Amino acid sequence: MSRIQESVIIRTVVRIMVPFIQLFALYVIMHGASGPGGGFQGGVIFGAAIILYAMIYGIAEGKRKMSDALDKILASTGLTIFAATGLACIVCGGMFLQYNAVPLLPDPALVSKYLIDLVEIGIGITVLAVMISLFFDISPPESESEEVEE
Amino acid sequence: MTGFELIATHLPVLAVVVPLIAGFLTPIVGWIDRRLPWYWVMLAMFVVLLIAGSNLATVINSGTIHYKLGGWDPPFGIEYVIDLLNGFVCLIIAFIGLMVSIYSLESVKKEVPGKTTQFYSVFLLLITGLMGMTITGDIFNFYVFLEISSLTAYALIAMGDRGDGVVASFNYLIMGTVAASFILLGIGYLYAVTGTLNMADMQSILPSIYENRVVLAALAFFMVGFSIKVGLFPLHAWLPDAYTHAPSTASALIAGLMTKVGVYAMIRFMFGVFTPAFVIDVNMTEILTWAAALAIIVGSVLAIAQSDIKRMLAYSSISQIGYILLGVGLVNVIGMQGGLLHILNHSLMKCALFLVAGAIFYRTGIRNLYQFKGLGKKMPVTTTVFLVAALSMIGVPGTVGFTSKWYLALGSIEADQWIFVAVILVSSLLNIVYFWRIFDNIWFGHPHEIEQIKRDEAPLTMLIPMVILAILCVFFGFFSCYPIEYIFEPLAKALLGLGGAP
Amino acid sequence: MSGIIDVVYAEYNYWIYVTLMMIGFYAMIAKKNLIKKIIGANIFQTAIFLFYISLADVTGGTAPILVGGHGGEHAEHVEHAAEVIYTNPVPHCLILTAIVVAVSTTAVALALIIRIYNEYGSIEEDVILAARRELQPEFSEHARQKGVAEVGEQ
Amino acid sequence: MIWILDITMLFFLVVCAIAAISIKDLLSAIIILSAYSLIMAIVWVEMHSVDVGFTEAAVGAGITTVLFIATLARTEGRSED
Amino acid sequence: MKTLALFVVVITGAMLIYAGQDLPAFGDINSPSYQAPMTQYFIENSETESGVTNIVTALLASYRGYDTLGETAVIFTAGMAVMLLLRRRER
Known part of the structure; x- marks a missing residue:
């Protein structure tokens, strides 16, 4: 526990900042269709928010917010959303990932727009889960008992 | 449209998507029950094998399959193209993958304890990467899947012998990153002068700008990149350590498949992106044949000097890759057939040999081949498989190795390169030398090392895939005419642009 | 004047990419420290990305985000598209993918470095090599001599 | 494209790259690499590639640096070359 | 090692610069990659076909979604x- 981690100012600022960063991340994901941004960038920013939290409040506290099991499930979920979208297109008679084959709305371009958003969300979920898990795995364990064996 | 027809249209993409989905669902499957992932992987690999077989059958019966991903027309979207070449490589990937996955049950439990779920997830992603690299008709998509297969290979190799495995994996990572960066640079160069990423489209645009130096540089970058990936002789530094120290399942998979897919990519880029005329014109094939000949000799000689069986097999892999590239570099139909047949031969026998090495290690904990004395009585089936696969590598008549070496020799004669015939003969003799040491130890050695000799055969899940592979080595030795007639001959002609649709 | 600047500028750009690539490449081969190698890999890859991005740029172009509101009246926007010059979006898309690949490779490499440090207590290549030699005191060589001796006895 | 700015940026890139691979203190090297990524991101935005610049700023200058520093915390901070 | 590395790097760099002379000029609107049918098609049709104003997103998620x-x-x-590589083993 370093001096920075004990500083009240930093702890408070981080606690206030994290929701805003996450909100911004969601904005970036959803705004990918009409401006710079997208699932990947948004996912990284969302992951960075939780990483920031874990850096200041400690890995254990971070893992309370984002457990390993949840992490694994989220990583799989994101990819499942993406692949399921692709397979749904096949079921609707199109090619793999042919969004405009899905007869959801009369205007195929609009269907495509919404499915692109869905896909971006899927990417975002996978990316945020993996980024957090990368940080948790690579950062130094806090106690001896967590030390990697081998 | 019935459900069956619906699936039949989408088989090309399903060959990649099935292992991908299975791969990222493995953590969830393993979370339900620790023992399930093995069945899950087998199921996925079996489905992939069916898909790959059906794809190849379609190609043989009705020609090349084109699949437009996302429904976009080729130069705009990504296209999947399955012709004889990648249909056949896909079948090999799926088949070897299934065999190794059956084998993996006991071996993974012992060598990667407590991490089986992640191991199987990465295993399936490796298959995904290799499949994707093979089927794609888009050079950037190729790069993405190349990276999937590389990352998984790094992880699998690092799971091997404690420190050595990690260091080997790191060295491979550095070389692999250089290779991938070179390939990315080559793709960028080609894109800069053609404005397309589709292989077929690129092949039609390139001939008009062959005098452009950028094209030549791109070819050079691709060749260097792939040479690192396949471990061609001067750039093989990562290969022996990686093969030696990986867990036996991973060694078999990587030795049996990764380099083969690298060779496939080399062939595809030389003849499917550039044209044979250009590649011959800039002497790339000649350089390739000489490098391959050097690799054959040096690999065989270095293999003799090894005492670790996996390291010996790794060096012999270097020389076998040389055979394949020699056949490809000769650019005549017979030599090309020999090279392509050798891809089949090498995947079957090298996979079998690594599986045998793994099985011996599993039962006895020995990898030093001077301690194998008396093993023939202890593990008769395993050692017989070893004998068959080794004979196939030497090229004894009646095994598939004989046919491929025969074609390679004929091809060399047709190209008026008698020196390569000599190289093939010398290398076969060297093969006999290094395998003879092991035969001698296994059957004729006095059993000092393995204390109480009683039959202690490898578990059934390990034996079945090894035996199947050995049987196939012999089967294709006698019936190699069928694959040659249906696959390799039209394929070789098509690759060299001698008529016949690809 | 502007013509000369353009010519010099185009060449200068290209020289810079090549220099960056080669700095990274050199670090990957020659540096003994494993983290330095990965830093080099990052520089190498980023320089290649820079090459792609500069391919995409067009003098007087603008970012490939269509000007004018959002979806609905498509016809109007197509007209817009004809007036404005957009830079080439294809390399951007490719590089977005490639950046992700690069960070994945870096993460795996760093995990490997941590494992190497846990095993050998160093991240210097020559120290690790020396440690490996010490850990295996010619095991294979010794075993082979032993094996050869036994063959000789027979 | 403002060419003076661009030339200066590219020059800084080379300086940063050389510094990153030659400084013996690894923490400094990593921070310089982060600066390198940030300059790269600016150059890309200036070349009208906003998406890629955004990504590089988030990934190259952000996550990669965090991962590098986390690694340093578990290994050692000095390099022999 | 250092000399070998320097040698390899110089050779590669020389090759890059040799080849680079034939690359299209920086920012050239007539470069093959910009005038290629692919680029023009994306700029013209991406919005009508995928309903997204950011062409890069359209490419990333739709045309090259795979x-x-x-x-x-x-x-x-x-x-x-x-x-x-780094997790402890499950027991």
Whole structure:
């Protein structure tokens, strides 16, 4: 526990900042269709928010917010959303990932727009889960008992 | 449209998507029950094998399959193209993958304890990467899947012998990153002068700008990149350590498949992106044949000097890759057939040999081949498989190795390169030398090392895939005419642009 | 004047990419420290990305985000598209993918470095090599001599 | 494209790259690499590639640096070359 | 090692510069990659076909959506690989 981690100012600022960063991340994901941004960038920013939290409040506290099991499930979920979208297109008679084959709305371009958003969300979920898990795995364990064996 | 027809249209993409989905669902499957992932992987690999077989059958019966991903027309979207070449490589990937996955049950439990779920997830992603690299008709998509297969290979190799495995994996990572960066640079160069990423489209645009130096540089970058990936002789530094120290399942998979897919990519880029005329014109094939000949000799000689069986097999892999590239570099139909047949031969026998090495290690904990004395009585089936696969590598008549070496020799004669015939003969003799040491130890050695000799055969899940592979080595030795007639001959002609649709 | 600047500028750009690539490449081969190698890999890859991005740029172009509101009246926007010059979006898309690949490779490499440090207590290549030699005191060589001796006895 | 700015940026890139691979203190090297990524991101935005610049700023200058520093915390901070 | 590295690097760099002379000029609107049918098609049709104003997003998620699936798989692979390397064993 370093001096920075004990500083009240930093702890408070981080606690206030994290929701805003996450909100911004969601904005970036959803705004990918009409401006710079997208699932990947948004996912990284969302992951960075939780990483920031874990850096200041400690890995254990971070893992309370984002457990390993949840992490694994989220990583799989994101990819499942993406692949399921692709397979749904096949079921609707199109090619793999042919969004405009899905007869959801009369205007195929609009269907495509919404499915692109869905896909971006899927990417975002996978990316945020993996980024957090990368940080948790690579950062130094806090106690001896967590030390990697081998 | 019935459900069956619906699936039949989408088989090309399903060959990649099935292992991908299975791969990222493995953590969830393993979370339900620790023992399930093995069945899950087998199921996925079996489905992939069916898909790959059906794809190849379609190609043989009705020609090349084109699949437009996302429904976009080729130069705009990504296209999947399955012709004889990648249909056949896909079948090999799926088949070897299934065999190794059956084998993996006991071996993974012992060598990667407590991490089986992640191991199987990465295993399936490796298959995904290799499949994707093979089927794609888009050079950037190729790069993405190349990276999937590389990352998984790094992880699998690092799971091997404690420190050595990690260091080997790191060295491979550095070389692999250089290779991938070179390939990315080559793709960028080609894109800069053609404005397309589709292989077929690129092949039609390139001939008009062959005098452009950028094209030549791109070819050079691709060749260097792939040479690192396949471990061609001067750039093989990562290969022996990686093969030696990986867990036996991973060694078999990587030795049996990764380099083969690298060779496939080399062939595809030389003849499917550039044209044979250009590649011959800039002497790339000649350089390739000489490098391959050097690799054959040096690999065989270095293999003799090894005492670790996996390291010996790794060096012999270097020389076998040389055979394949020699056949490809000769650019005549017979030599090309020999090279392509050798891809089949090498995947079957090298996979079998690594599986045998793994099985011996599993039962006895020995990898030093001077301690194998008396093993023939202890593990008769395993050692017989070893004998068959080794004979196939030497090229004894009646095994598939004989046919491929025969074609390679004929091809060399047709190209008026008698020196390569000599190289093939010398290398076969060297093969006999290094395998003879092991035969001698296994059957004729006095059993000092393995204390109480009683039959202690490898578990059934390990034996079945090894035996199947050995049987196939012999089967294709006698019936190699069928694959040659249906696959390799039209394929070789098509690759060299001698008529016949690809 | 502007013509000369353009010519010099185009060449200068290209020289810079090549220099960056080669700095990274050199670090990957020659540096003994494993983290330095990965830093080099990052520089190498980023320089290649820079090459792609500069391919995409067009003098007087603008970012490939269509000007004018959002979806609905498509016809109007197509007209817009004809007036404005957009830079080439294809390399951007490719590089977005490639950046992700690069960070994945870096993460795996760093995990490997941590494992190497846990095993050998160093991240210097020559120290690790020396440690490996010490850990295996010619095991294979010794075993082979032993094996050869036994063959000789027979 | 403002060419003076661009030339200066590219020059800084080379300086940063050389510094990153030659400084013996690894923490400094990593921070310089982060600066390198940030300059790269600016150059890309200036070349009208906003998406890629955004990504590089988030990934190259952000996550990669965090991962590098986390690694340093578990290994050692000095390099022999 | 250092001299060898320097040698390799100089050779590669020389090759890059040799080849670079034939590359299209920087910012040239007539470069093959910009005038290619692919680029023009994307700029003209991406909005009508995919309903997205950001062409890069349209490319990333729709035209080359499959690449992006691969990219996401790469990320997932990296996560899995690091987990495999550094996590403690399950018991």
